[in-house]
Amino acid sequence: MNTINRRLVLGGIGALGAAGILAGCGEGSAGKPGAAPATGDGGAKGYEGPNVELDFWNGFTGGDGPFMRKLVDQFNTEHPNVKVKMTVMQWSDYYTKLPTAVSSGRGPAVAIMHVDSLATNAARNVIEPLDDVAKALELKQEDFADVVWKAGEYDGKRYGIPLDVHPLGFFYNKTLMTQAGLDPAKPPATADEYAAALDALKGKGIQGHWATPFTFTGVLSVQALLWQYGGQLFNEDSSKTVWHEEPGVKALTWFSDLVKNGHSPKNVAQDADNIAVMNGKNAFVWNGIWNINTFKEKKGLEWGVAPLPNIGGTKAAWAGSHQFCLPKLKTPDQNKSTAARVFVNYVSQKSLEWAKGGQVPARKQVRESADFKALTDQAALATQIDDLHFPPPVPGIGDALAELNKAVNEAVLQKTDPAKALADAAARADKILEANRKKYGA
Amino acid sequence: MRGHGRATPYLFLAPYLVLFTVFVLGPAVFGLWMSLHDWDFQLPGKPFVGLQNYKDLFDPLSATAEPFWHGMRATGIFTIASVPFLVAVPLGLAVLLNRHFPGRTFFRAVYFAPYVLGVAVIGLMFRYILDTTFGILNAFLGIFGVPEIGWTTEQPYAFVALVAVTVWWTTGFNAIIYLAGLQDIPAEQYEAAELDGANGWQKFRNVTLPGLRPVTVFIVTITLLASANMFGQALLITQGGPGDTTTTALMVITDVGFSQFRMGQAAAMSYLLALCLAVVALITFGLMRERKS
Numbered sequence: 001m002n003t004i005n006r007r008l009v010l011g012g013i014g015a016l017g018a019a020g021i022l023a024g025c026g027e028g029s030a031g032k033p034g035a036a037p038a039t040g041d042g043g044a045k046g047y048e049g050p051n052v053e054l055d056f057w058n059g060f061t062g063g064d065g066p067f068m069r070k071l072v073d074q075f076n077t078e079h080p081n082v083k084v085k086m087t088v089m090q091w092s093d094y095y096t097k098l099p100t101a102v103s104s105g106r107g108p109a110v111a112i113m114h115v116d117s118l119a120t121n122a123a124r125n126v127i128e129p130l131d132d133v134a135k136a137l138e139l140k141q142e143d144f145a146d147v148v149w150k151a152g153e154y155d156g157k158r159y160g161i162p163l164d165v166h167p168l169g170f171f172y173n174k175t176l177m178t179q180a181g182l183d184p185a186k187p188p189a190t191a192d193e194y195a196a197a198l199d200a201l202k203g204k205g206i207q208g209h210w211a212t213p214f215t216f217t218g219v220l221s222v223q224a225l226l227w228q229y230g231g232q233l234f235n236e237d238s239s240k241t242v243w244h245e246e247p248g249v250k251a252l253t254w255f256s257d258l259v260k261n262g263h264s265p266k267n268v269a270q271d272a273d274n275i276a277v278m279n280g281k282n283a284f285v286w287n288g289i290w291n292i293n294t295f296k297e298k299k300g301l302e303w304g305v306a307p308l309p310n311i312g313g314t315k316a317a318w319a320g321s322h323q324f325c326l327p328k329l330k331t332p333d334q335n336k337s338t339a340a341r342v343f344v345n346y347v348s349q350k351s352l353e354w355a356k357g358g359q360v361p362a363r364k365q366v367r368e369s370a371d372f373k374a375l376t377d378q379a380a381l382a383t384q385i386d387d388l389h390f391p392p393p394v395p396g397i398g399d400a401l402a403e404l405n406k407a408v409n410e411a412v413l414q415k416t417d418p419a420k421a422l423a424d425a426a427a428r429a430d431k432i433l434e435a436n437r438k439k440y441g442a
Numbered sequence: 443m444r445g446h447g448r449a450t451p452y453l454f455l456a457p458y459l460v461l462f463t464v465f466v467l468g469p470a471v472f473g474l475w476m477s478l479h480d481w482d483f484q485l486p487g488k489p490f491v492g493l494q495n496y497k498d499l500f501d502p503l504s505a506t507a508e509p510f511w512h513g514m515r516a517t518g519i520f521t522i523a524s525v526p527f528l529v530a531v532p533l534g535l536a537v538l539l540n541r542h543f544p545g546r547t548f549f550r551a552v553y554f555a556p557y558v559l560g561v562a563v564i565g566l567m568f569r570y571i572l573d574t575t576f577g578i579l580n581a582f583l584g585i586f587g588v589p590e591i592g593w594t595t596e597q598p599y600a601f602v603a604l605v606a607v608t609v610w611w612t613t614g615f616n617a618i619i620y621l622a623g624l625q626d627i628p629a630e631q632y633e634a635a636e637l638d639g640a641n642g643w644q645k646f647r648n649v650t651l652p653g654l655r656p657v658t659v660f661i662v663t664i665t666l667l668a669s670a671n672m673f674g675q676a677l678l679i680t681q682g683g684p685g686d687t688t689t690t691a692l693m694v695i696t697d698v699g700f701s702q703f704r705m706g707q708a709a710a711m712s713y714l715l716a717l718c719l720a721v722v723a724l725i726t727f728g729l730m731r732e733r734k735s
Contacts, residue, residue: 095701096700096701099483099484099703100483102484103483103484120703124482124484124485124703125484125485125486126484213595213683213684214681214683265574265575265590266574266590266592267574267590267592267595267596268574268575268595269569269572269573269574269575269576269577269592269594269595270569270594270681272573272574272575272576275576276575276576279576281575396702396703398701399701399702402697402701406685406686409683409684409685410684410685413592413595413596413683413684413685415684415685416685428505428508431503431504431505432505432702434505435505435704439480439482439485439704
C-alpha cells in the first residue's frame with residue numbers, strides 16, 4: 001500500500017457532496033444482514049462442495065497489489081471448485097462502499113480491513129465474528145504479539161485474522177550521514193545519539209529530520225513518541241482522551257521543536273519529508289514499512305532502515321495491520337462461507353510471499369523463518385513487533401483520532417503551542433467519544 | 443389540443459417528473475426524515491431525535507457544532523474570495539476571444555482545456571507545483587528573492603492557492619457561456635453606439651454589459667453554488683489545512699456522514715447549508731434583476 005492511498009483513507013474522499021448524503025443511503029433501511037452461518041471447521045479441511053465464486057475486496061492499489069493477485073491466482077489454480085475474484089479499490093472508497101454493499105446484499109465474501117476499522121465494522125454489523133477460523137488456523141495469542149492479537153477482537157469475539165503488521169520504521173540516507181561524519185552502519189538509537197546526529201548534520205548545513213504536519217507520517221511519529229514517553233492516547237476504557245497529558249505534550253514538543261531548532265524547514269508539504277530523503281536533502285524520516293519498496297526503486301539512493309530510535313525512554317512504534325474479515329452475507333450461503341474460510345486459511349499460511357510486498361507477516365512462525373529473515377529490511381523492522389501499538393478496538397475510534405491529526409498539524413506548523421493544541425483536540429475528541437458510546441451502545 | 447383532454451400536459455411532463463421524484467424529491471424528503479433521527483443505515487435502531495440534530499448545530503458544546511461552523515466559515519471565505527474572479531476573469535477572456543484574430547479557436551480551446559481535467563488530476567498536479575520546498579512555483583519566485591511560501595500549509599496563502607487553482611481550472615466553462623451570450627448581442631447595437639461616437643469602454647459598459655445581464659445572473663448564481671460546494675481541491679491540495687481552516691462544509695458533511703456514519707447529523711448539516719445557499723441565491727437574484735425605471 002502506498003502512502004497516497006493510505007492517506008486518502010483518512011481524508012475520506014467520498015461521494016461528492018450533499019446530494020450523496022441525501023441519495024446514497026436509501027437502500028439501507030432494510031439492512032438486517034444475515035445471521036452467522038454454521039461454521040464447522042473454519043476452513044481447515046478444505047472445500048469439497050459445488051463450484052463457488054468468491055468476491056474478494058481490498059484496497060491494495062499500490063505495489064502490494066500484484067503480490068496479492070499472485071496469491072489469489074495460485075489459490076485459484078490449486079482449488080478448481082473455488083474461483084476467487086479480486087476487486088481492488090481505493091481504501092477510502094472501500095470503507096464507504098463496503099457497508100453499503102453488505103446492507104444491500106452485494107457485499108463480497110472475503111475482505112481486507114485495517115485493524116483500526118474492525119471494531120467499527122463489527123459494531124455496525126458489517127463483518128462476522130470468525131473465532132472458528134482462528135481456531136482452525138490454530139492461531140493462538142502466542143503466535144502474535146499481544147497487541148496484534150487483541151486488536152482483532154471486539155466485544156469478546158474475534159473479527160480479524162491478522163495478515164500482516166506494518167510498523168513505522170526509521171529510514172536514513174547513508175550518503176548524508178557519511179557527509180556529516182556519522183557512521184552509516186550505526187544509525188542513532190537513543191535520544192542523545194539522535195540529538196548528536198541531528199547536530200552533526202546541522203553543522204554541515206543539512207536539516208536532518210523534516211517534521212511533516214500531515215498524518216503521514218507526522219501524526220504517526222508523534223503517536224510513537226507519545227508511547228515512548230510512557231503515554232497513552234486514551235484512558236483504560238477509552239472513554240476519555242489522555243493524549244494531552246505530559247507524555248503527549250513531550251512527544252509533540254519534541255517533534256515540533258525539530259522545526260524550531262532548525263532540523264526541519266517550516267511548512268513541510270505532504271510527502272516532502274520522504275522525497276527529501278530520496279533527493280539527498282533530508283537525512284532521517286520515520287515512515288511506514290511500505291516505504292521499503294519506494295526506496296528500493298530509487299536508483300543511486302544509499303539508504304538503510306532500522307527500528308525507531310528510542311527517544312522517550314520506552315521502546316514503542318506505531319503500526320497498522322491488514323486483517324482478513326468476512327463481511328456478512330444477506331442470504332447465508334454455507335458453501336460460500338466454507339470456501340471463504342479455506343481461502344483465508346490458505347493466504348494466511350503464505351504470508352511470506354505477502355511480506356515481499358513490504359510487510360511484516362503477522363504469524364510468528366513465518367516471521368521467524370529463515371526465508372523471512374532473508375528479507376533483511378523487513379526483518380529489521382519486524383524486531384519491533386513487541387513494541388508496537390494499535391488504537392484500542394473501540395467502534396468509531398478513528399473519529400476521535402482525527403482530532404489528534406489537527407493538533408499535530410497546528411503545532412508542527414508552529415501555529416499553536418503543543419500543550420494547547422493537544423488539550424483543545426482532546427476536548428473535541430471527548431465529545432466524539434461520548435457521542436460514539438451513545439451511538440454504539442457501549 | 444383541447445380534444446386530447448386534461449391529461450396531455452401531464453403526460454408530456456411525466457418522464458421528467460418520474461426522474462425528478464425518484465432522484466431529487468424522494469431523496470430530499472428522505473433526507474429530511476433522516477435528519478430527524480440518529481441515523482446509521484447499518485444499525486438496527488434509528489432513534490427519532492426530533493430537531494436535536496439541528497439544535498446540536500447551534501450548541502457550542504455538541505460534537506458537531508464546531509466542525510460544522512468552521513466548515514461554513516471556510517466555505518464562506520472561499521466563496522467570497524473566488525466568485526469575483528470566477529465572474530470577472532471569464533468575462534474579460536470572453537470579450538477578448540470574441541474578437542476576430544488568427545488562432546482564435548486555438549485559444550478558446552486552450553482556455554477551456556483545464557476544465558476537462560478531473561479534480562484528482564489537478565489536485566495532484568498542484569500539490570507538486572505548490573510544494574513548499576520542491577515546488578516549481580516557489581523555485582520560480584525564488585529567482586526574484588521571494589522567500590519560500592507555504593502555499594498549502596500557511597494562511598492566507600492556502601486560500602490564495604485554492605482560489606487560483608479553481609480559477610485556472612474552471613474559467614473556461616464560464617468563458618464559454620459568456621461567449622455564447624456575447625454572440626447574442628445584436629451587432630446593430632454596437633453600430634448604433636459607434637454612430638453616437640462611443641469609445642470601446644463606453645460600448646462595453648453600455649452595450650455589452652447590459653446585453654449580458656441575463657447570462658451574468660446565471661453565471662453568478664451557478665458560480666456561487668459551485669464555489670459553496672467546493673470539495674475536491676481542498677481535500678487534495680491542502681487536506682483541509684492548515685489546522686482545519688480550509689475544511690469546507692461539504693468536507694465536514696462527508697466526514698460526518700460517511701466516515702463517522704452519522705447520517706442524521708450530516709443530513710441536518712446538508713439542510714442548513716442548502717438553506718443558506720437558497721437565501722444567498724435569492725439575494726443575488728434580487729440584487730441583479732432587471733430594474734424597470
